[in-house]
Amino acid sequence: MDNAFWSMGGYARYVWPCFAFACFVLAWNLWSARRYHAAARLRAERALKMAGGGES
Amino acid sequence: MWTWFYKLASPPYVYGAAAALVPWFLGAAALTLGYGLIDGLAIAPPDYQQGDAFRMIYVHVPSAMLSLTVYTVMAAASAVALIWRIKVGHAVSAAAAPIGASFTILALVTGSLWGRPMWGTYWAWDPRLTSELILLFLYVGVMSLRSAFEDPARGDRAAALLATVGVVNVPIVHFSVVWWNSLHQGATIVKLGAPSMAGSMLWPLLSMWLGFMLFFAAVLCIRLQGEVLNRERQAKWVREAIMVRKEVKS
Numbered sequence: 660m661d662n663a664f665w666s667m668g669g670y671a672r673y674v675w676p677c678f679a680f681a682c683f684v685l686a687w688n689l690w691s692a693r694r695y696h697a698a699a700r701l702r703a704e705r706a707l708k709m710a711g712g713g714e715s
Numbered sequence: 716m717w718t719w720f721y722k723l724a725s726p727p728y729v730y731g732a733a734a735a736l737v738p739w740f741l742g743a744a745a746l747t748l749g750y751g752l753i754d755g756l757a758i759a760p761p762d763y764q765q766g767d768a769f770r771m772i773y774v775h776v777p778s779a780m781l782s783l784t785v786y787t788v789m790a791a792a793s794a795v796a797l798i799w800r801i802k803v804g805h806a807v808s809a810a811a812a813p814i815g816a817s818f819t820i821l822a823l824v825t826g827s828l829w830g831r832p833m834w835g836t837y838w839a840w841d842p843r844l845t846s847e848l849i850l851l852f853l854y855v856g857v858m859s860l861r862s863a864f865e866d867p868a869r870g871d872r873a874a875a876l877l878a879t880v881g882v883v884n885v886p887i888v889h890f891s892v893v894w895w896n897s898l899h900q901g902a903t904i905v906k907l908g909a910p911s912m913a914g915s916m917l918w919p920l921l922s923m924w925l926g927f928m929l930f931f932a933a934v935l936c937i938r939l940q941g942e943v944l945n946r947e948r949q950a951k952w953v954r955e956a957i958m959v960r961k962e963v964k965s
Contacts, residue, residue, distance in 0.1 A: 668767035696941035
């Protein structure tokens with residue numbers, strides 16, 4: 660990639676943070692959704708264990 | 716017809732369908748976002764007025780459109796839950812709210828970054844910007860209201876009511892540039908008549924928009940699984956699903 664691409668015609672300090680923040684928001688969404696699902700599964704497993712149905 | 720409707724909205728069916736759809740949505744999102752990014756950043760020509768600064772359109776417009784779409788999905792799910800007392804509606808609404816809020820923040824931040832070189836300011840109390848900020852407050856209000864009650868059912872109903880009433884802000888955001896004098900440019904894609912963009916710039920934008928929509932669908936499905944599990948923790952089908960999972964693991 661040449662310098663002209665990275666400099667974005669002099670707008671690099673606006674364009675790249677814009678795309679970087681978008682990547683951050685996408686990554687946060689995926690991470691937090693997976694974490695939320697995993698936590699819910701753990702809670703359900705604990706509830707099952709407490710009820711005496713999940714001994715292994 | 717109603718039997719089909721209620722079967723489709725049953726928690727075990729929704730949980731299974733969401734789990735099956737996630738990899739498809741994520742794969743399609745990766746492809747469309749990848750194409751949109753490469754085409755939008757490296758191949759599309761610079762704008763004759765804005766130069767390369769216009770490339771911010773490839774994240775700003777899809778995130779702004781998504782902020783409105785997610786709110787509409789949230790309001791529709793809330794209305795379904797209130798009218799037909801379908802519990803999954805509340806789960807969809809709760810799963811959609813944080814995603815919508817994050818894309819509204821993305822739209823505001825990217826718009827602000829675009830506004831600085833074009834308008835000379837990061838922020839103006841412009842009708843489009845202000846109504847988008849109100850949209851963010853509505854998202855935050857819906858999430859806060861849901862968790863403000865000790866009884867989750869009451870929280871769900873209150874949040875659903877606010878989400879349904881708040882949908883009035885969606886057309887206000889969209890048409891604000893038509894109804895009032897605004898710094899913000901008019902609609903580019905969603906309008907009567909052909910889009911006001913050259914094809915070489917439009918295709919990556921459509922691809923990014925589709926990618927954002929598919930990504931939203933994937934994240935909604937993952938969050939929805941968590942919501943359904945949280946709400947149905949004591950249900951027989953959840954216990955059976957966990958037992959099966961444990962047997963597969965061991």
